[in-house]
Amino acid sequence: MRKIKKIHKAISAPIDDLVTYRALPTNSVEYIDPFLFLNHHGPQVYKPNNRGLPFGPHPHRGFETLTFILEGDITHQDTGGGKDVIQAGGVQWMTAGRGLIHAEVSSEEFKKEGGPLEILQLWFNLPAKYKMTEPKYIGLQKDKIPTVTEDGGKVKVNVVSGSWRDTEGPIPSLSDIHMASIELQEGGSFSTSVPAERNIFFYVVRGAVKVNGEKAEKLNLVEFTNEGEEVQVEALEESYILFGHAQPFNEPVVAHGPFVMNTEEEIHEAFRDYQLGKMGSWN
Template sequence: MRSIKQIHKAEYRPISDLITYSPMPTGSIQMIDPFLFLNHHGPQQYPPNNNGLPFGPHPHRGMETVTFILDGDIAHKDSGGHKSVIENGGVQWMTAGSGLLHAEVSSEKFKKEGGDLEILQLWVNLPAEHKMTEPKYVGFQRDQIPTISLDNGKVTGQVVSGSLEGTKGAFNTFTDVNLATLNFEENAKVSLDIPKDHNIFFYVIKGEFEVNGEQVKALHLAEFNNDDEQLEIEAKSESTLLLGHAKPFDEPVVARGPFVMNTMEEIDEAYADFQTGKMGAWKE
């Protein structure tokens, strides 16, 4: 079985009144190539007449954002002309590529009525050859994302990208990035084979797992060695997992703020292009 290198605890980093845990990067881990960053917002309940999510217009270049709406909703808008409201169970995939501005806020309905909110946002790197690709956005609601059932229905989930146990994911991606969210009943088990040359992203959203003989609790990220293919996962309670894997790019990574490139010169260029309007203009 594949061995665990280290288990990392998410750091608590609230953003205004938004509960936020950050499993990566932290003081103990910078990235799991090509996975760059994860923020876990919530779970929490917003009252009626709230301000909603605080993520107003901001730029990105050189990476992709994958946003899992576990509860609540997100109203997306970007300088490429894309607009959507994705509700609980849905996923957004935005390829920033050469650069764009976007905002991720709550819908007017959510701000007026309030409700439960829980969201994950994962940043996935783009390889050098695709960093300046044309920006793209796709948002899928819950019923547009393929589902999977394992262990006689005790494990259910969504296949977001790549494939899992023969089920193809909803999103077509530049690189072979495999992502799924999996819900386990207590004592449910799965055995998965993941290519040895792929890095694994294993984040426990809630509950507790025993994976390859080690305990991994909620709000913890397991970092694995690349020494075997087999994962044996057992839920010790009702639990939810974000599972990803991909072949690492093994390229230099220079990240500053919302930009992820390969050199500092490219970062400087990204800031200059943003400031001169080359990433698009924001229209209310």
């Protein structure tokens, strides 16, 4: 079995009136190459006539984002031409690449009517060879994400990228990143094998599970070593986890705000390009 290095607790990091827990980076874990950042927004209930999500226009370069909408919705718009409203159960995958400006806000309907909201955003690094690739956006509603059931239906794997068993995820990954969200009923279990050289991403969104013999509960990020391959999971209660794996890039990571590059000079260049309008202009 794959050995567990440490279990980290996400820290409280509210943004305006948005309840937020940050699982990556924290004082105990910087990143799990190439998984850079995870913000867990909610769960919370918005009253009618609210301001919604606070993520107005801002730039990105050098990485990708994957957003899981568990409750509520997101209206996405970017200077690469992407425009979308994704509802609960859907996902958004954005390759920032050489740079764009985007906004992620709540729909007018959600702001007017309110309701429950829970959203997770995960950042993946891009290897140096893809840092300046063309930006791209893919939004998928719940019914476009294939599911695989395990353990007599007690486990449901929503395959986003890469593959699970013989099911391919609908989003092609430049860097062969495999990602899924997994819903488990109490007592449900599954096991899977991940090649030892690949790094595992494992975050408990809701509930509590036993993973390779250790208990992990909501807001826990499980960091594995690169010894062993098998991952065994059993739900101690109804649970929801994010699970993925990828080959580490083993490249320098220099991050400053909305940009993730390999050198300080590339960060300065990103700021210059943004100020010169090379990432597009927001109307």
